[in-house]
Every structure is written in C-alpha cells, then in structure tokens.
Amino acid sequence: xxxxxxxxxxxxxxxxxxxxxxxxxxxxxxxxxxxxxxxxxxxxxxxxxxxxxxxxxxxxxxxxxxxxxxxxxxxxxxxxxxxxxxxxxxxxxxxxxxxxxxxxxxxxxxxxxxxxxxxxxxxxxxxxxxxxxxxxxxxxxxxxxxxxxxxxxxxxxxxxxxxxxxxxxxxxxxxxxxxxxxxxxxxxxxxxxxxxxxxxxxxxxxxxxxxxxxxxxxxxxxxxxxxxxxxxxxxxxxxxxxxxxxxxxxxxxxxxxxxxxxxxxxxxxxxxxxxxxxxxxxxxxxxxxxxxxxxxxxxxxxxxxxxxxxxxxxxxxxxxxxxxxxxxxxxxxxxxxxxxxxxxxxxxxxxxxxxxxxxxxxxxxxxxxxxxxxxxxxxxxxxxxxxxxxxxxxxxxxxxxxxxxxxxxxxxxxxxxxxxxxxxxxxxxxxxxxxxxxxxxxxxxxxxxxxxxxxxxxxxxxxxxxxxxxxxxxxxxxxxxxxxxxxxxxxxxxxxxxxx
Ligand code: ME8
Numbered sequence: 001x002x003x004x005x006x007x008x009x010x011x012x013x014x015x016x017x018x019x020x021x022x023x024x025x026x027x028x029x030x031x032x033x034x035x036x037x038x039x040x041x042x043x044x045x046x047x048x049x050x051x052x053x054x055x056x057x058x059x060x061x062x063x064x065x066x067x068x069x070x071x072x073x074x075x076x077x078x079x080x081x082x083x084x085x086x087x088x089x090x091x092x093x094x095x096x097x098x099x100x101x102x103x104x105x106x107x108x109x110x111x112x113x114x115x116x117x118x119x120x121x122x123x124x125x126x127x128x129x130x131x132x133x134x135x136x137x138x139x140x141x142x143x144x145x146x147x148x149x150x151x152x153x154x155x156x157x158x159x160x161x162x163x164x165x166x167x168x169x170x171x172x173x174x175x176x177x178x179x180x181x182x183x184x185x186x187x188x189x190x191x192x193x194x195x196x197x198x199x200x201x202x203x204x205x206x207x208x209x210x211x212x213x214x215x216x217x218x219x220x221x222x223x224x225x226x227x228x229x230x231x232x233x234x235x236x237x238x239x240x241x242x243x244x245x246x247x248x249x250x251x252x253x254x255x256x257x258x259x260x261x262x263x264x265x266x267x268x269x270x271x272x273x274x275x276x277x278x279x280x281x282x283x284x285x286x287x288x289x290x291x292x293x294x295x296x297x298x299x300x301x302x303x304x305x306x307x308x309x310x311x312x313x314x315x316x317x318x319x320x321x322x323x324x325x326x327x328x329x330x331x332x333x334x335x336x337x338x339x340x341x342x343x344x345x346x347x348x349x350x351x352x353x354x355x356x357x358x359x360x361x362x363x364x365x366x367x368x369x370x371x372x373x374x375x376x377x378x379x380x381x382x383x384x385x386x387x388x389x390x391x392x393x394x395x396x397x398x399x400x401x402x403x404x405x406x407x408x409x410x411x412x413x414x415x416x417x418x419x420x421x422x423x424x425x426x427x428x429x430x431x432x433x434x435x436x437x438x439x440x441x442x443x444x445x446x447x448x449x450x451x452x453x454x455x456x457x458x459x460x461x462x463x464x465x466x467x468x469x470x471x472x473x474x475x476x477x478x479x480x481x482x483x484x485x486x487x488x489x490x491x492x493x494x495x496x497x498x499x500x
Pocket of ligand 1: 008009010011012013015019020021023024049228229230231255256257258259260287288289290296
C-alpha cells in the first residue's frame with residue numbers, strides 16, 4: 001500500500017476564510033479522496049497560522065485575548081471546511097501545545113547544530129506581511145501586497161544560516177528531488193537562487209510577544225514563518241510520534257498559491273536540510289484569484305464567502321466550479337455569473353438531468369428494476385469505452401494536478417451518456433414494444449451512471465453519495481463494465497442540482 005501525504009498552507013487567522021483559501025483546500029481534498037479511493041494510506045493536513053504581531057493587534061482591536069481571537073477565527077475556518085465537505089485528517093493550529101513543543105525542540109536542534117547566531121538587523125519591514133523586503137521587491141517603494149511604505153526597522157535578532165543552503169536547495173530542485181510545479185515557477189526559484197542567492201534569515205523578534213519563545217533566549221520569539229512552516233512535520237507527529245512521522249513524511253504534495261512559493265522553496269527546505277530531514281516531494285503552485293478583476297481581501301470588502309455561496313450553489317457546486325473554471329497554475333477571475341452558468345449547464349443540465357432521466361425511465365418502463373445485459377452493439381461499446389477511458393484520463397490529469405482537465409474528462413463521459421440516451425431513444429423502444437433492446441439500453445445507462453458516480457466522487461462527494469443511494473449501492477465497483485447487478489432496484493430520488 002502506498003502512502004499519500006497532502007497539505008495546504010495553514011491560513012492566517014488574521015483573515016476570514018474566503019474563496020481563495022477554499023481553492024487550495026478543495027484541491028487538496030480531491031487528491032486526498034482520490035488516493036483514499038485507490039486504497040492508499042492517506043494523511044491530509046490543513047490548519048491555521050496564529051502567531052505574530054498582526055494577530056495580537058487584531059485581537060486587541062476586537063477586545064479579545066490573542067488566544068480567544070485565534071480560537072474564534074480558527075473555528076470559522078473549521079466550520080467552512082465542514083460545510084464544503086473537506087476530509088482533512090487533522091486540523092493543526094500553531095497554538096496547539098504539540099506544535100509549540102515541536103517548534104521549541106526544532107529551535108534547540110538548529111541552535112545545537114550551530115545554525116543560529118546573534119546579530120543586528122536593519123531592514124524595510126512591512127507590518128502587514130510581517131516580513132522584511134529588499135528594495136527591489138518593492139513597487140514604487142511600497143509593499144506590493146499592502147501598497148504601503150515599509151518601516152525601517154533595526155533590531156537585535158538571531159539569524160538562521162540560510163545562505164549555507166543555497167546550493168544544496170538549488171541542486172535538490174534541479175534534480176527533481178524537490179519538484180516545483182509548474183515549470184515556470186520552478187524556473188523563477190532556480191534563477192533567484194542562481195542569480196541573487198540566499199542571505200541569512202533574521203528568524204527571531206524581540207518585540208513580538210505573541211509567538212513561540214526561543215528556548216535559548218526567551219526574550220525573543222520565533223519569526224512567524226519559521227514557526228508556521230514547521231506545521232507540516234509537527235502535524236504528522238515529529239518528534240512526539242516518530243512512528244506516525246516515518247509513516248507519512250516526506251509530504252507527497254504541498255499545495256499553495258504563488259504568493260508563498262519563495263518561503264516554501266527557500267526557508268522551508270533549508271530548515272529540513274539543517275535537521276537532516278527529507279524534503280517534501282512536490283510543491284505544487286496555483287494562481288491567484290481576483291474578484292471581478294480586483295484583488296480579494298477583507299479590507300477591500302470583496303472577499304467571497306464560500307459558506308454563503310454554498311447556500312445557493314451547494315458545496316459540490318462550489319467545488320465543481322472553482323476546479324473546472326480555472327487552470328491550476330493560472331490566475332483567474334472569480335465571477336458569480338460564470339458560477340451560475342456552469343451550475344445550470346454542467347451540473348443541472350448535463351449531470352443532474354442524466355441521472356434523473358435514466359432512473360425515471362427505469363422506473364417507468366421496468367418498475368425500477370434493471371436486468372443484466374452485455375454491451376453488444378457498436379453504440380453500446382462506444383459508451384462503455386468512453387466511460388471507462390475517463391478513469392485513466394481523469395487520473396493522469398490529476399497526476400499533473402490539472403483539475404480542470406480531469407473534470408473535462410469526466411464530463412466527456414457525462415456527455416457521451418446523454419448522447420447515448422438521445423440516440424437510443426428508450427421511449428421509442430418502449431413504444432415499439434422492443435423490450436429486449438430496451439432492457440439492454442437501460443442497463444447500459446444505469447451502468448454509465450454507476451461509473452460516473454465513481455468518477456465524480458473525489459470532486460463531488462455529496463452528489464456521488466446521493467447517486468449511489470439512488471442506485472441502491474453502498475460503494476461503487478472497480479473500473480470494469482458490468483458492475484450493476486441483475487435485478488438491481490433503483491429509485492429516482494430528488495433532483496441533484498435543481499435549476500436556479
Ligand atoms: O500565507 N487566490 O496564509 P494565508 C488563490 N499563513 N489562493 C489564495 C488567495 C487567492 N486570492 N488568497 C489566499 C499564509 N489563497 C501563511 C501560510 S504555510 C506554512 C503559512 C490561498 O492565509 C493560497 O493557498 O495568507 C495561498 O498560498 C494561501 O491561501 C495563503 O494563505
């Protein structure tokens with residue numbers, strides 16, 4: 001049995017859960033569900049990033065203690081994930097005692113191994129990002145994310161010898177030991193490492209109280225990124241449960257948007273190399289969503305709330321739309337009118353209508369009972385082949401994390417099944433009294449619906465479960481034609497996607 005460990009970034013509690021966070025989380029969920037269905041030993045981790053000056057500030061503004069504030073916002077993330085049927089195996093918080101003690105141990109080790117030294121740092125610091133910027137990273141002298149001039153800050157700090165790892169990280173990325181996808185993102189990082197190179201990292205703050213104290217100097221707390229990145233290993237048991245850690249580490253896929261690739265491709269592998277731990281296998285980077293052309297943020301007031309959308313479009317509707325509409329590496333513009341179109345066309349017309357008309361015909365012409373039959377005419381075999389081929393196309397697309405291509409492959413099977421119904425016209429067969437051919441055709445239709453429910457399962461888990469209930473089965477069979485039992489009883493349930 002293979003193992004599969006997939007992660008999302010841990011999201012800042014300083015924000016509200018929005019459709020951008022949902023994108024990464026839903027993508028990770030699809031991979032986790034696919035691998036579980038394939039029998040892999042899966043671990044899927046997500047969570048919240050809760051330390052830092054910004055969080056303490058927001059808590060004070062809200063009249064709460066930092067911990068109360070974090071409990072509150074972290075709970076909101078968990079609620080949204082439950083609503084969207086996210087099947088994470090663990091939800092990690094950087095305020096969890098187990099994480100705090102893992103980070104404490106990690107810091108001790110880095111210090112014992114000689115990778116930390118004390119110094120003075122002066123730099124351009126953006127409070128919004130909680131990080132220093134180099135001049136050439138600024139746009140018109142301002143932070144590109146917050147559009148604010150950073151402050152010049154000088155402080156005593158501990159440094160992590162990041163620069164020592166430049167060449168080893170570059171070699172790991174170039175050899176594919178640490179794969180960065182898509183290619184253009186990999187090139188961005190390798191040219192950065194080659195042309196600019198890493199400088200040592202100011203990894204502690206003496207002015208930030210809401211953080212994890214350095215074990216060798218508790219007047220400093222760990223830089224929030226050093227704390228946060230470590231969630232990927234503390235979340236699978238390092239160092240408290242090494243059996244669990246060895247079972248799942250290294251991560252097979254770490255998903256994130258391009259905004260945080262740099263830290264994940266520099267500080268993160270350097271920390272692991274310093275600790276002599278294996279590197280994650282793949283960092284898979286997606287684009288950024290805008291809303292009607294604008295950046296999405298709490299402060300702009302245009303952060304799209306996935307929970308509100310799910311009320312209208314269902315969790316599966318949201319899951320389908322965001323993975324189908326955008327290429328994974330590309331930026332995309334989120335528009336409710338496109339969501340509406342896709343819901344009505346792909347989900348209500350194509351999928352919902354297929355399932356409801358097939359089952360309605362079995363009820364009407366055969367009292368809901370399906371008779372076993374082989375796919376024996378050209379048109380039957382063509383349906384069978386298209387549907388069964390969709391598994392391979394879906395899975396190879398998902399291997400490339402091309403979620404939109406995977407869904408397009410599944411929808412080819414849906415369209416082919418709809419065409420089959422139109423072309424075979426069971427209503428005409430019934431009228432003509434061709435009961436034998438009618439039974440074969442309806443068997444093939446039900447069989448196609450059976451496989452389609454398996455094909456959509458990682459993407460649309462609720463719809464897949466409802467469809468299985470209509471087919472009277474608890475689980476779908478393997479990707480082989482003939483899963484529908486002779487005399488199987490099916491029932492047409494509620495409409496899967498009522499038209500809006
Ligand atoms: O960066 N479009 O947390 P974060 C697409 N705590 N994806 C988006 C998005 C958008 N408009 N907005 C957010 C942090 N995301 C750190 C991570 S990990 C050790 C620490 C998604 O809450 C995307 O995955 O700002 C992005 O990388 C992540 O949320 C950033 O989340």
